[in-house]
Amino acid sequence: MSPQPPPKSVTPTYLRERIKGAHAKIKDFIGKKGKDRLRSLGPQWLKRFAQLSHQCKDHPEVAISLVGDTGAGKSTLLNALIGVRVLPVSNMRACTAAICEVAYGEGPYRARVEFVSRASWTAEINHLLGDYRDATSGRDDDRGDSPVELERAVRNKLWAVYKPSDDADPARFDPLHRTEPPEITRALDAGATEFENADLDSFRKQVAQYLDSKHRFWPIVKAVSVRGDFAPLADGAKVIDLPGLNDPNEAREAVTRAHLKTCKFVWIVFNIKRALTKQLANLMQSEDFFRQVVMDGRSNALTFVGTAADDVDLESGIEEFGLREDAGLFEVIRARNREVGKVVFAQLDDLSLKLASLAGEDRQTATVLGKKLHASQVLTVSAREYMRLAGLARTHEAGMTDPVHTQIPALREHMREICKSYGIQAHCAAVNKQVDLLFAEISQEVRSQEAALRNQAEMGERQRKELGAAAAAAQGFLDQKLKETQERLVQDLAASHELLAERIKRAVERARHDLDLTLQRWERIHWSTLRAVCRRGGVYVGSTGRNDFPADLSKPILDGIAFAWSDFFGDKLAQVLEKWTQALLYQANEFRGRVKESLSKKADLPENVLRGLGSIFESGEKILREHLEQTKLAMTARIEKDQRSLYESVPGQVKANMQAAFRAAAEEEGAGMKQRVVEILSEEAHKIARVMFDDAREALLGGLRGLNDWLAREFQKMTAAVRQSGQLAAQNLVTGGEQVTAEFLTAQQVRLTQLHDLLASL
Ligand SMILES: Nc1nc2c(ncn2[C@@H]2O[C@H](COP(=O)(O)OP(=O)(O)OP(=O)(O)O)[C@@H](O)[C@H]2O)c(=O)[nH]1
Ligand SMILES: [Mg+2]
Numbered sequence: 001m002s003p004q005p006p007p008k009s010v011t012p013t014y015l016r017e018r019i020k021g022a023h024a025k026i027k028d029f030i031g032k033k034g035k036d037r038l039r040s041l042g043p044q045w046l047k048r049f050a051q052l053s054h055q056c057k058d059h060p061e062v063a064i065s066l067v068g069d070t071g072a073g074k075s076t077l078l079n080a081l082i083g084v085r086v087l088p089v090s091n092m093r094a095c096t097a098a099i100c101e102v103a104y105g106e107g108p109y110r111a112r113v114e115f116v117s118r119a120s121w122t123a124e125i126n127h128l129l130g131d132y133r134d135a136t137s138g139r140d141d142d143r144g145d146s147p148v149e150l151e152r153a154v155r156n157k158l159w160a161v162y163k164p165s166d167d168a169d170p171a172r173f174d175p176l177h178r179t180e181p182p183e184i185t186r187a188l189d190a191g192a193t194e195f196e197n198a199d200l201d202s203f204r205k206q207v208a209q210y211l212d213s214k215h216r217f218w219p220i221v222k223a224v225s226v227r228g229d230f231a232p233l234a235d236g237a238k239v240i241d242l243p244g245l246n247d248p249n250e251a252r253e254a255v256t257r258a259h260l261k262t263c264k265f266v267w268i269v270f271n272i273k274r275a276l277t278k279q280l281a282n283l284m285q286s287e288d289f290f291r292q293v294v295m296d297g298r299s300n301a302l303t304f305v306g307t308a309a310d311d312v313d314l315e316s317g318i319e320e321f322g323l324r325e326d327a328g329l330f331e332v333i334r335a336r337n338r339e340v341g342k343v344v345f346a347q348l349d350d351l352s353l354k355l356a357s358l359a360g361e362d363r364q365t366a367t368v369l370g371k372k373l374h375a376s377q378v379l380t381v382s383a384r385e386y387m388r389l390a391g392l393a394r395t396h397e398a399g400m401t402d403p404v405h406t407q408i409p410a411l412r413e414h415m416r417e418i419c420k421s422y423g424i425q426a427h428c429a430a431v432n433k434q435v436d437l438l439f440a441e442i443s444q445e446v447r448s449q450e451a452a453l454r455n456q457a458e459m460g461e462r463q464r465k466e467l468g469a470a471a472a473a474a475q476g477f478l479d480q481k482l483k484e485t486q487e488r489l490v491q492d493l494a495a496s497h498e499l500l501a502e503r504i505k506r507a508v509e510r511a512r513h514d515l516d517l518t519l520q521r522w523e524r525i526h527w528s529t530l531r532a533v534c535r536r537g538g539v540y541v542g543s544t545g546r547n548d549f550p551a552d553l554s555k556p557i558l559d560g561i562a563f564a565w566s567d568f569f570g571d572k573l574a575q576v577l578e579k580w581t582q583a584l585l586y587q588a589n590e591f592r593g594r595v596k597e598s599l600s601k602k603a604d605l606p607e608n609v610l611r612g613l614g615s616i617f618e619s620g621e622k623i624l625r626e627h628l629e630q631t632k633l634a635m636t637a638r639i640e641k642d643q644r645s646l647y648e649s650v651p652g653q654v655k656a657n658m659q660a661a662f663r664a665a666a667e668e669e670g671a672g673m674k675q676r677v678v679e680i681l682s683e684e685a686h687k688i689a690r691v692m693f694d695d696a697r698e699a700l701l702g703g704l705r706g707l708n709d710w711l712a713r714e715f716q717k718m719t720a721a722v723r724q725s726g727q728l729a730a731q732n733l734v735t736g737g738e739q740v741t742a743e744f745l746t747a748q749q750v751r752l753t754q755l756h757d758l759l760a761s762l
Contacts, residue, residue, distance in 0.1 A: 010428040016056050019435060023049040026442070029758055038755075041445060048438050055431050061103055061238040062422045064415065065259050066305075068269035070095075073307035073383060074241050077269060078102060080383035080408045081415070082230040084200065085392055087241060088208040096243045097218035098211050099255055103238040105227030108198040113210045114222045116251040118188045121220055124249060128154045130535050130666075132175050134528045149543040150528050161219050187220060223255050232412050236423035250536075261644045264422055265301055266293070272306035272340050272380060288555065290351045291562050296644045297570045299372040303379070305411065306340045309333055310382035310398035329399035337380040337407075348373040358559040360506075365563055377414055381407040437626045444619045446755050448728055451612030458606045467605075470598035471730035478591040478726050482719040485587065489580040489715050493708045496572040500564050501701055507560025508697045512689055514556045519682045522549065527674035534666040534677065538655055549662075550655035553685070557650050557696060569643035573711070577635060580715065581628050588624055588722050592617045595730065613729065620725045627721045635714050642707045649699035657692040661685065 023046065030042040066074045075087040075096050082102060086109070089095055116124075135151035159170050162178040187193065197203035210217045210224050233239070240259050260266065293299060310333065317332035318325065321339065349370045356366035386406035387393035400406055420426060455464070522530070529547060533540040538549040599605060599613070661684030665677040685692075 009425055010432045012056060012059075012424065012428055015428050015432055015435070016053070018432075019049060019053045019056060022435070022439070023053065025758055029755055038445075038449075045438065045442060052431055052435055052438070055434075056428075058427070059424055060236055060422065060427045062236050062265070062419045063101075063238045063240060063259065063263035064265045064267055064418075065240045065242055065263040066267050066269050067242050067260070069271075070243070072269045072271050074269045076383040076387070077305065077307060077381065078239055078241050079392075080381075080386045080390075080406075081239065081412060082228075082232055083390065083392065084228065084230055085387070086200070086204055086207065086226060086228065088204070088212040090212075090214075095213060096211050096241055097213040098221035099223040099240065099242055099252065099259070100207075100211055100226060101223065101238055101240040101259075102226045102228075102230065102233070104230055104233040104236070106229060108196045109200065109203040109226070109228040110194070110196040111203070111207055111210075111227075112192060112194045112225045113217075114192045114224075115187050115190070115217075115220050116222045116249060117191070120249075120251045121188060124219075125158070127532070127535050128158060129175065131528070131532050134531055150532070153543060157219050160213070161216055163216065181216065184216065184220065187217065219249065222251050232415065235416065235419045235425055236427075237415050237419050250539075260292075261296070265303065265418060266298060267303045267305050269305045269307060271308050272336070273308050273311045288551070288558065291355055291558060294355065294369065294562050295558070295565045295647055297566055297640065299369060299566070300375050302373070302376045303414065304344050304376060306337070306344075306378070306380040307383060309337060309380040309407065310385045310400055312336060330401075330405060333400075333405070340380050341378040344376075344378050345374055348376075355559070355562055359562050359564075360560065361563050369563075379407050379411050379414065381411055383408060433626070434630070437623065437630075440619060440623050440626075442755075444616065444623060444728070447612070447619070448616050450753075451609070451616060454612060455609050458608060463602070463605065466602065467599070467609075471595055474591050474594040474598070475726055475730055477594065478587060479723065481587045481590070482584070482722060485580060485583050486712070486716060486719055488583075489576065490708075490712050492576045492580070493573075493711060496568055496576060497704055497708055499572075500561070500568045500704065503561045503564035504557070504697055504700055507557045508693045510560055511553065511556040511693050511696075515553070515685060515689055518552045518555075519678075519685060521552070522681060523678050527677070530674065530677050531666060531668075534662040534681075538658060538662050548651075549681075550651040550658060553654045553658070553692070554651040554696065557693070558647060561647075565643075565647065569639055573639050574636070577632060577711070577715075581632055581718065584628060584718055584722050585625065588621065588725060591726050592621070592729070616729050620729050624721060624725045628718050631714055631718050631721075635711060638710065639707070642703065646700065646703040646707070649703060650696045653696040653699045654692055657688050657695060658685065661688075 026049070027042075027046055030038055030046075066078065068074050075089045079085045079087055079089070086102065087096065087100060131150050132154040135148070135154065154175060155170070155173065158175045158178065159173050161184055162181065163170070163173070164179070164181075195206055197206060207224065207226060209215050210221050212218070240263065242256050242259060293302065312329065312332050314329050314332055317323070317336065318327050321332065321335035323331055323335060349366075352366040352369040352373065353363070356363065356369070359365075382398070382400060383406070384393070384395055385398050385400040386403055386408040388395050388397065389400065389403045389406065403409060459467070525533075525547065526544075529540065529542055529544065532542060533547045533549060539551075540547045595613070596617075599610060658681075661681055664684075665680045668676045668680070
């Protein structure tokens with residue numbers, strides 16, 4: 001009963017046609033010839049056809065986030081990767097100022113620009129003006145973001161949006177008296193804009209209007225999405241150019257964070273020339289990024305891309321890498337590329353040790369993490385040379401002669417590989433498998449009905465009763481086993497939860513203990529920065545870096561549970577699920593064995609009955625395996641989502657608890673203000689420390705309990721599927737009772753044979 005062999009790669013069009021055709025034929029059959037049981041099952045099947053058809057329309061995107069310092073070469077890399085110069089790049093300044101995601105789309109180049117809301121922009125202006133007043137108040141008695149820097153930052157950002165024209169004089173700009181340019185008003189009122197262009201050069205210029213820091217829009221741009229006929233992205237890759245984690249706009253920072261949470265892959269981009277990998281070290285340590293990598297379960301899914309591989313000096317390179325005197329430029333490049341890999345891994349080892357020590361774990365734990373990280377791909381590329389060799393840019397030669405040397409083709413291949421498992425092809429293959437499953441289920445139902453009819457014709461009342469009793473006994477036994485399995489799963493989940501809960505408790509204690517250290521650090525911050533932080537509810541990014549007070553307070557908790565967290569989500573849950581899913585399959589098998597054994601003891605049983613049952617058992621097992629696999633996939637997806645999002649509740653709770661203190665501190669004025677701000681924060685933090693950290697712990701534990709309950713419910717569905725599979729198999733043995741005529745049986749069998757043939761033709 002296998003369906004026609006699909007083409008080697010299942011295309012969306014093939015799949016749509018297949019589902020549409022099957023849906024129509026089965027609907028027609030049931031409508032015209034279906035009786036009783038078929039009619040009653042019909043709606044269920046048709047509903048599933050509709051769902052599958054709907055799934056065909058989803059085009060999954062495999063999101064890859066590029067993260068890296070400004071100037072690392074992210075935009076140039078993205079251009080090289082897609083083979084089209086679509087994003088603006090700059091030699092001189094931080095260039096890409098807004099998030100841009102690029103994916104495949106047929107037709108002309110298209111872009112959609114989303115702006116921040118008017119409310120968000122107004123709030124930001126108010127914060128900026130607050131900073132500005134502080135900075136120009138004439139008081140400067142402290143360290144940190146000096147008022148001069150603060151004033152410059154405010155002026156720059158407001159100037160970008162409110163400058164009357166590109167050649168206007170910034171010195172004459174008064175941030176307190178701004179006139180909103182009409183295009184900004186239009187943008188904020190509209191909320192978004194879209195445009196398309198078949199001409200690449202014009203399109204690039206249009207896009208640059210919103211992305212490039214030299215134009216006026218960037219401070220109000222939330223994200224830009226670009227679509228085009230970019231062949232390397234045709235299998236569903238979506239590459240996101242993230243302009244750095246330290247984005248001061250709240251709405252945009254939220255978008256960046258969302259991308260980092262939901263994207264399938266993170267590529268860390270760094271310039272290998274600049275103190276080799278100093279940029280990489282900065283990024284990995286910034287903002288507890290490394291800890292996030294571990295907690296999010298990405299330790300084996302990172303890619304490191306070193307850029308500007310062409311940028312080497314021949315002579316010093318020969319010396320540094322111990323090459324022959326007459327070595328060529330390309331040999332130097334290759335030697336350095338090898339060196340980069342070593343340095344990256346050495347840094348990752350250091351970071352693992354550091355995190356393990358913060359978490360109170362032993363060296364062995366760090367080594368295990370280090371090993372996982374060593375599986376990461378490290379590629380050193382020259383996007384610039386690739387663009388030149390491909391005739392896409394007219395930069396001066398740096399010595400590479402073949403695009404392969406630039407490693408951009410290797411990076412594309414890497415992208416293609418990762419898309420294989422998650423891209424459009426993979427999605428179509430998965431939906432196609434579900435279509436097969438549905439056919440198999442319908443077909444099994446038909447076979448089961450045929451067998452039941454045969455049994456009615458061939459078995460007497462006594463035999464049926466005996467068989468019914470045997471099947472019921474096996475079913476009762478199965479039910480009992482399933483109940484036990486469900487209980488054992490719940491116990492196992494609870495035990496894993498206990499381990500993590502213990503770590504959480506310990507980490508919360510440490511956070512309480514470390515509170516004074518955190519407060520002492522805040523005390524050393526410049527007063528104007530402190531106020532900027534409080535004004536923004538606890539988070540402010542200034543010229544001296546990022547200040548995130550809720551993150552500071554939460555740090556000991558998150559550091560403390562990092563390993564236990566990734567262990568729980570990454571290994572424990574997967575093991576528990578695997579173990580008990582296997583147990584279900586084992587019990588289903590036991591059930592089948594039991595029924596077969598009791599039948600074999602009945603000497604007068606017609607051969608046909610046994611054969612029919614055997615074939616139903618066989619297909620039943622296949623269907624059941626597939627069902628369990630599907631449910632497990634859904635469970636794994638939910639686990640991954642919760643792994644990445646649940647722990648965010650810790651800074652979230654802390655932030656909520658500290659809001660009143662931040663507000664009060666932001667209102668302080670006059671002489672001795674800094675001291676009072678520090679006192680307010682300190683007093684309030686001490687006062688609410690218990691509640692705040694307890695709330696954070698409860699939020700975490702509550703989330704974990706929610707996940708466990710959900711998993712238990714999903715598992716219950718698995719046990720129900722096993723039970724149902726058993727019932728269906730036993731059914732054909734026991735159906736009957738009422739006397740039916742030979743004509744009726746023949747007519748029924750003809751109909752079922754027709755449906756059988758129909759399914760085979762789909
Ligand atoms: N030599 C060399 N220079 C490169 C390469 N890739 C990028 N660059 C240069 O590095 C500078 C910065 O590149 P961008 O692509 O704008 O960097 P970015 O990471 O997008 O920077 P932001 O947009 O500011 O975050 C530009 O001058 C590029 O020409 C490369 O492979 N080789
Ligand atoms: Mg850029």
